[in-house]
Structures are given as C-alpha cells and as structure tokens.
Amino acid sequence: SPLESAFHASAERHERFWIFGVLVMLVLLTIGTMFYVVHDYGLVTSTHSYATDPQAPPREAAFQDGKVVRTGPNAYAVYMVGRAWHWSPDVIxxxxxxxxxxxxxxADVLHGFEIQGTPVNxxxxxxxxxxVKYTFHHTxxxxxxxxxxxxxxHHAMVARIIVDP
Ligand code: CUA
Structure with a gap:
C-alpha cells in the first residue's frame, strides 16, 4: 500500500541519518580522546622521555627514592616518587x-607531576x-x-622546591 511504502522510505532515511551520525560521533570521540591524552597528560612537553626499555627493571632497582644527588659542578638529579598522597621528597x-x-x-597509581610556573609537566x-630537565632562573x-x-x-599532594641564590 502507499502508506506502507511511505513508511519504508521514511524508515530508510532515519536509518541512514543515524548510521552517519554514529560514524561522526565515533570520529569526534577518537579525535577528542587523542587530544586529551596528548595535551592534558603532558606528553608534549619538549624535554622529557619515558624509559620503557628492557633495562627498566634494573634502573628501577637503582632508583634513589626521594634523593637529591649532585651529578656535576652545576647539575643535580632529583629522584621523585609520587604516592597517594604526597611526593617524596616533599621539600628540596x-x-x-x-x-x-x-x-x-x-609507587601506586598515576599522578601528575607539574611544577607551577614552569613548562615541567x-x-x-x-x-x-x-x-625532565629544567633550570630555575628565579630564586x-x-x-x-x-x-x-x-x-x-589529590588536592593536598603538593611538594616544594626552594631555589636558593
Ligand atoms: Cu596524586 Cu592527584
């Protein structure tokens, strides 16, 4: 009947609309997720790397938890561990x-390491x-x-860096 075919045509239009709509949403979700991961997780800061090679376990063992070590005439290494809910060391x-x-x-879950007022993140x-390497030019x-x-x-997880003259 004419009524029936009109219904079918209409149903087909709706179907096409929704298939297209779902595809668009998938693409936007993917782009949004990528942007969130790259931008908000700080993976774009210029001067850092993540060690995930097979030598990582021995390096973990040698990780000097919570220590500040002088490595040169004007260079220091800071070994920083995040735990819920503090940083170790908490004052350097x-x-x-x-x-x-x-x-x-x-030592437990994901934490974000951000030094306020610097690009370190x-x-x-x-x-x-x-x-990540950084040089403080202000005391x-x-x-x-x-x-x-x-x-x-989470909000109380704050440590302090005191830059001396
Ligand atoms: Cu640690 Cu938020």
Missing amino acids: HVPEGAEITFYVTS LTAVPGVVGT GLFRIICNEYCGMF
Missing part, C-alpha cells in the same frame, strides 16, 4: 641556574621513570602539584 633545595634532572615515577607512571618557592586525579587527598 636547589641552586638558581643549575641544571636539574628530575626522574619521576609513581609529566605523568608519574608506576614502573616507568619519566625524565624562591616553586610548588609541585599533582594534576592527575588520584583520590581523596
């Missing part, structure tokens, strides 16, 4: 103008050591904050 002193290499990992990942207090939601006291 470094001299202005020194090259600081941060080795960052997590990477994710602390359990079992993985992230590396004073810098805060390390956790920018990756990690539970009840």
